[in-house]
Amino acid sequence: MSRGKEQEYIVIRGMGSVSGLGGTPEEVQASYSSGKKAFTTLPHLGSQVPVAPLSPAAEELLSSLLQENPVYGSLDRSVHLAILASRQALAQAGWQSEPSCAIGINIGSSRGATGLFEQFHAHFLENSSQRLPPGVSPSTTLGNVASWVAHDLQATGPLISHSVTCSTALQAFANGVAWLKAGMAKRFLVGGTEAPLTPFTIAQMKSIGIYSKFAADDSPCRPLNQESNTFVLGEGAAVFALERMTLPEMAAVGLSEIVVVEAVGLGYERSPSKTGISPEGAHFQLAMREALAQAALMPADVGAIVLHAPGTKAGDAAEMQAIQQIFSDVSPAFYSNKAQIGHTLGASGALSAEMAISALLGKNLTQYPSASRRTDLSSNFMPSSIMVNAAGFGGNAACALFRLLRTA
Structure with missing residues (x-):
């Protein structure tokens, strides 16, 4: 966007995350470099179910958070994860030193306060004649x-929480970018959080018939595997600090290399069922085409794609068909973190965005070998533009485009 003669960019000033990959940027990068998988086993209705919980170090950070303020103990785990990730993003952006600057917040979740809701509902069924505690509804x-993220950070800008199933986090990017480009805010925190490792949520995923039957120590989530469904639930959160900046403003704070949000495309298709998807991935195609159009880019300009591919046969195949339609003459590299942390529902797009940004910044990542059609990939492969896909129940999809901008 432009204001006067100076072009403005939507810059990613900072990011933070907690997941099975880790609780700090250093731990996350180490997990990506080593290919470490976060899966363990959770007993569920008489069977052992693979899941991807927080890393032990990230769990320690969460425990420390709960000790800081007794009120936080009454909040859902999804809120705790969002607070931890947001603190990291704010610190990396360096915004704490400017408290007078309003910060907008849009952090979504597919399921929201899953754990607390299940606990309160179970208590209600057992004690339906008793009055519920007054904190049930607000929590x-x-x-x-x-x-609560705003409360923790003492932020004073607009607040948005939303759910668009598994596209939630990328649609948070779309909202933040829209506010910034409209001039209604200068800084925004966007992202997604999910804590779905609960009995009822696991039962829901198993009822659809997509849950992996592989053991936790046997690579249970296998994106693009067309022999069987290998969906595995994971938990986590990732948050990004977006700021509207000109090149002189970047230079003034010493930003010589920065990742910018080029575009966020959205797509929708009339789903054949509540969980269905068209074989050609029409919603993926719409989202990717819209993102390319917004950024005025051609498919050949995109060096890599972070796949949505959660390990479901129909969904993974549809996404690849959609990519084939858009990128028929070119061969972007492919990345995926699902084989390490499973599918984190509403947080998945944010964690994929973190992976994309790491790739743009030259961090050591491994391309997804069974997906990529490139023959020239190497450990030092660095795309200059990268696309992130996400899709969810109901026929919605989102696609974010990120680019590495060198200002000097």
């Missing part, structure tokens, strides 16, 4: 994600 609403 289980989706809106408490952004509001």
Whole structure:
């Protein structure tokens, strides 16, 4: 966007995450470099189910958070994860030194306060004649994600919590970018959080017939595997600090190399069922085409794609068909973190964005070998533009485009 003669960019000033990959940028990068998998086993209804919980170090950070303020103990785990990731993003952006600057927040979740809701509902069924505690309603609403992050950071800008199933985090990017480009804010925190490792949520995923039957120590989540469904639930959160900046403003704070948000495309298709998807991935195609059009880029300009590919036969195949339609004459590299941390639902797009940004910054990542059609990949492969896909129940999809900008 332009204001006067100076072009403005939507810059990623900072990011933070907690997941099975780790609780600090250093631990996350080490997990990516080593290919470490986060899967373990959770007993569920008489069977052992593979899941991807927080890393032990990230779990320690969460425990420390709960000790800081007794009120935080009454919040859902999804809120805790969002707070931890947001603190990292804010610190990396260096915004704490400017408290007078309003910061908008849009952090979504597919399921919201899953753990608390299940606990309160179970208590209600057992004690239906008793009055519920007054904190039940405010602590289980989706809106408490952004509001408690604002409380923790002492932010004063607009607050948005939303759910668009597994496209949630990328649609948070779309909202943040729209506010910034409209001039309604200068800084925004965007991202997604999910804590779905609960009995009822696992049962829901198993009822669809997509849950992996492989053991936790046997690579249970296998994106693009067409022999069987290998969906595995994971938990985590990732948050990004977006700022509207000109090149002189970047230079003034010493930013010689920075990742910018080029575009966020959205797509929708009339789903054949509540969980269905068209074989050609029409919603993926729409989202990718829209992102390319917004950024005025051609498919050949995109060096890599972070796949949505959660390990479901139909969904993975549809995404690859959509990519084939868009990128028929070129061969982007492919990345995926699902084989390491499973599918984190509403947080998955944010964690994929973190992976994309790491790739743009030259961090040591491994391309997804069974997906990529490139023959020239190497350990030092560095794309200059990268696309991130996400899709969710109901026929919605989102696609974010990121680019490495060198200002000097």
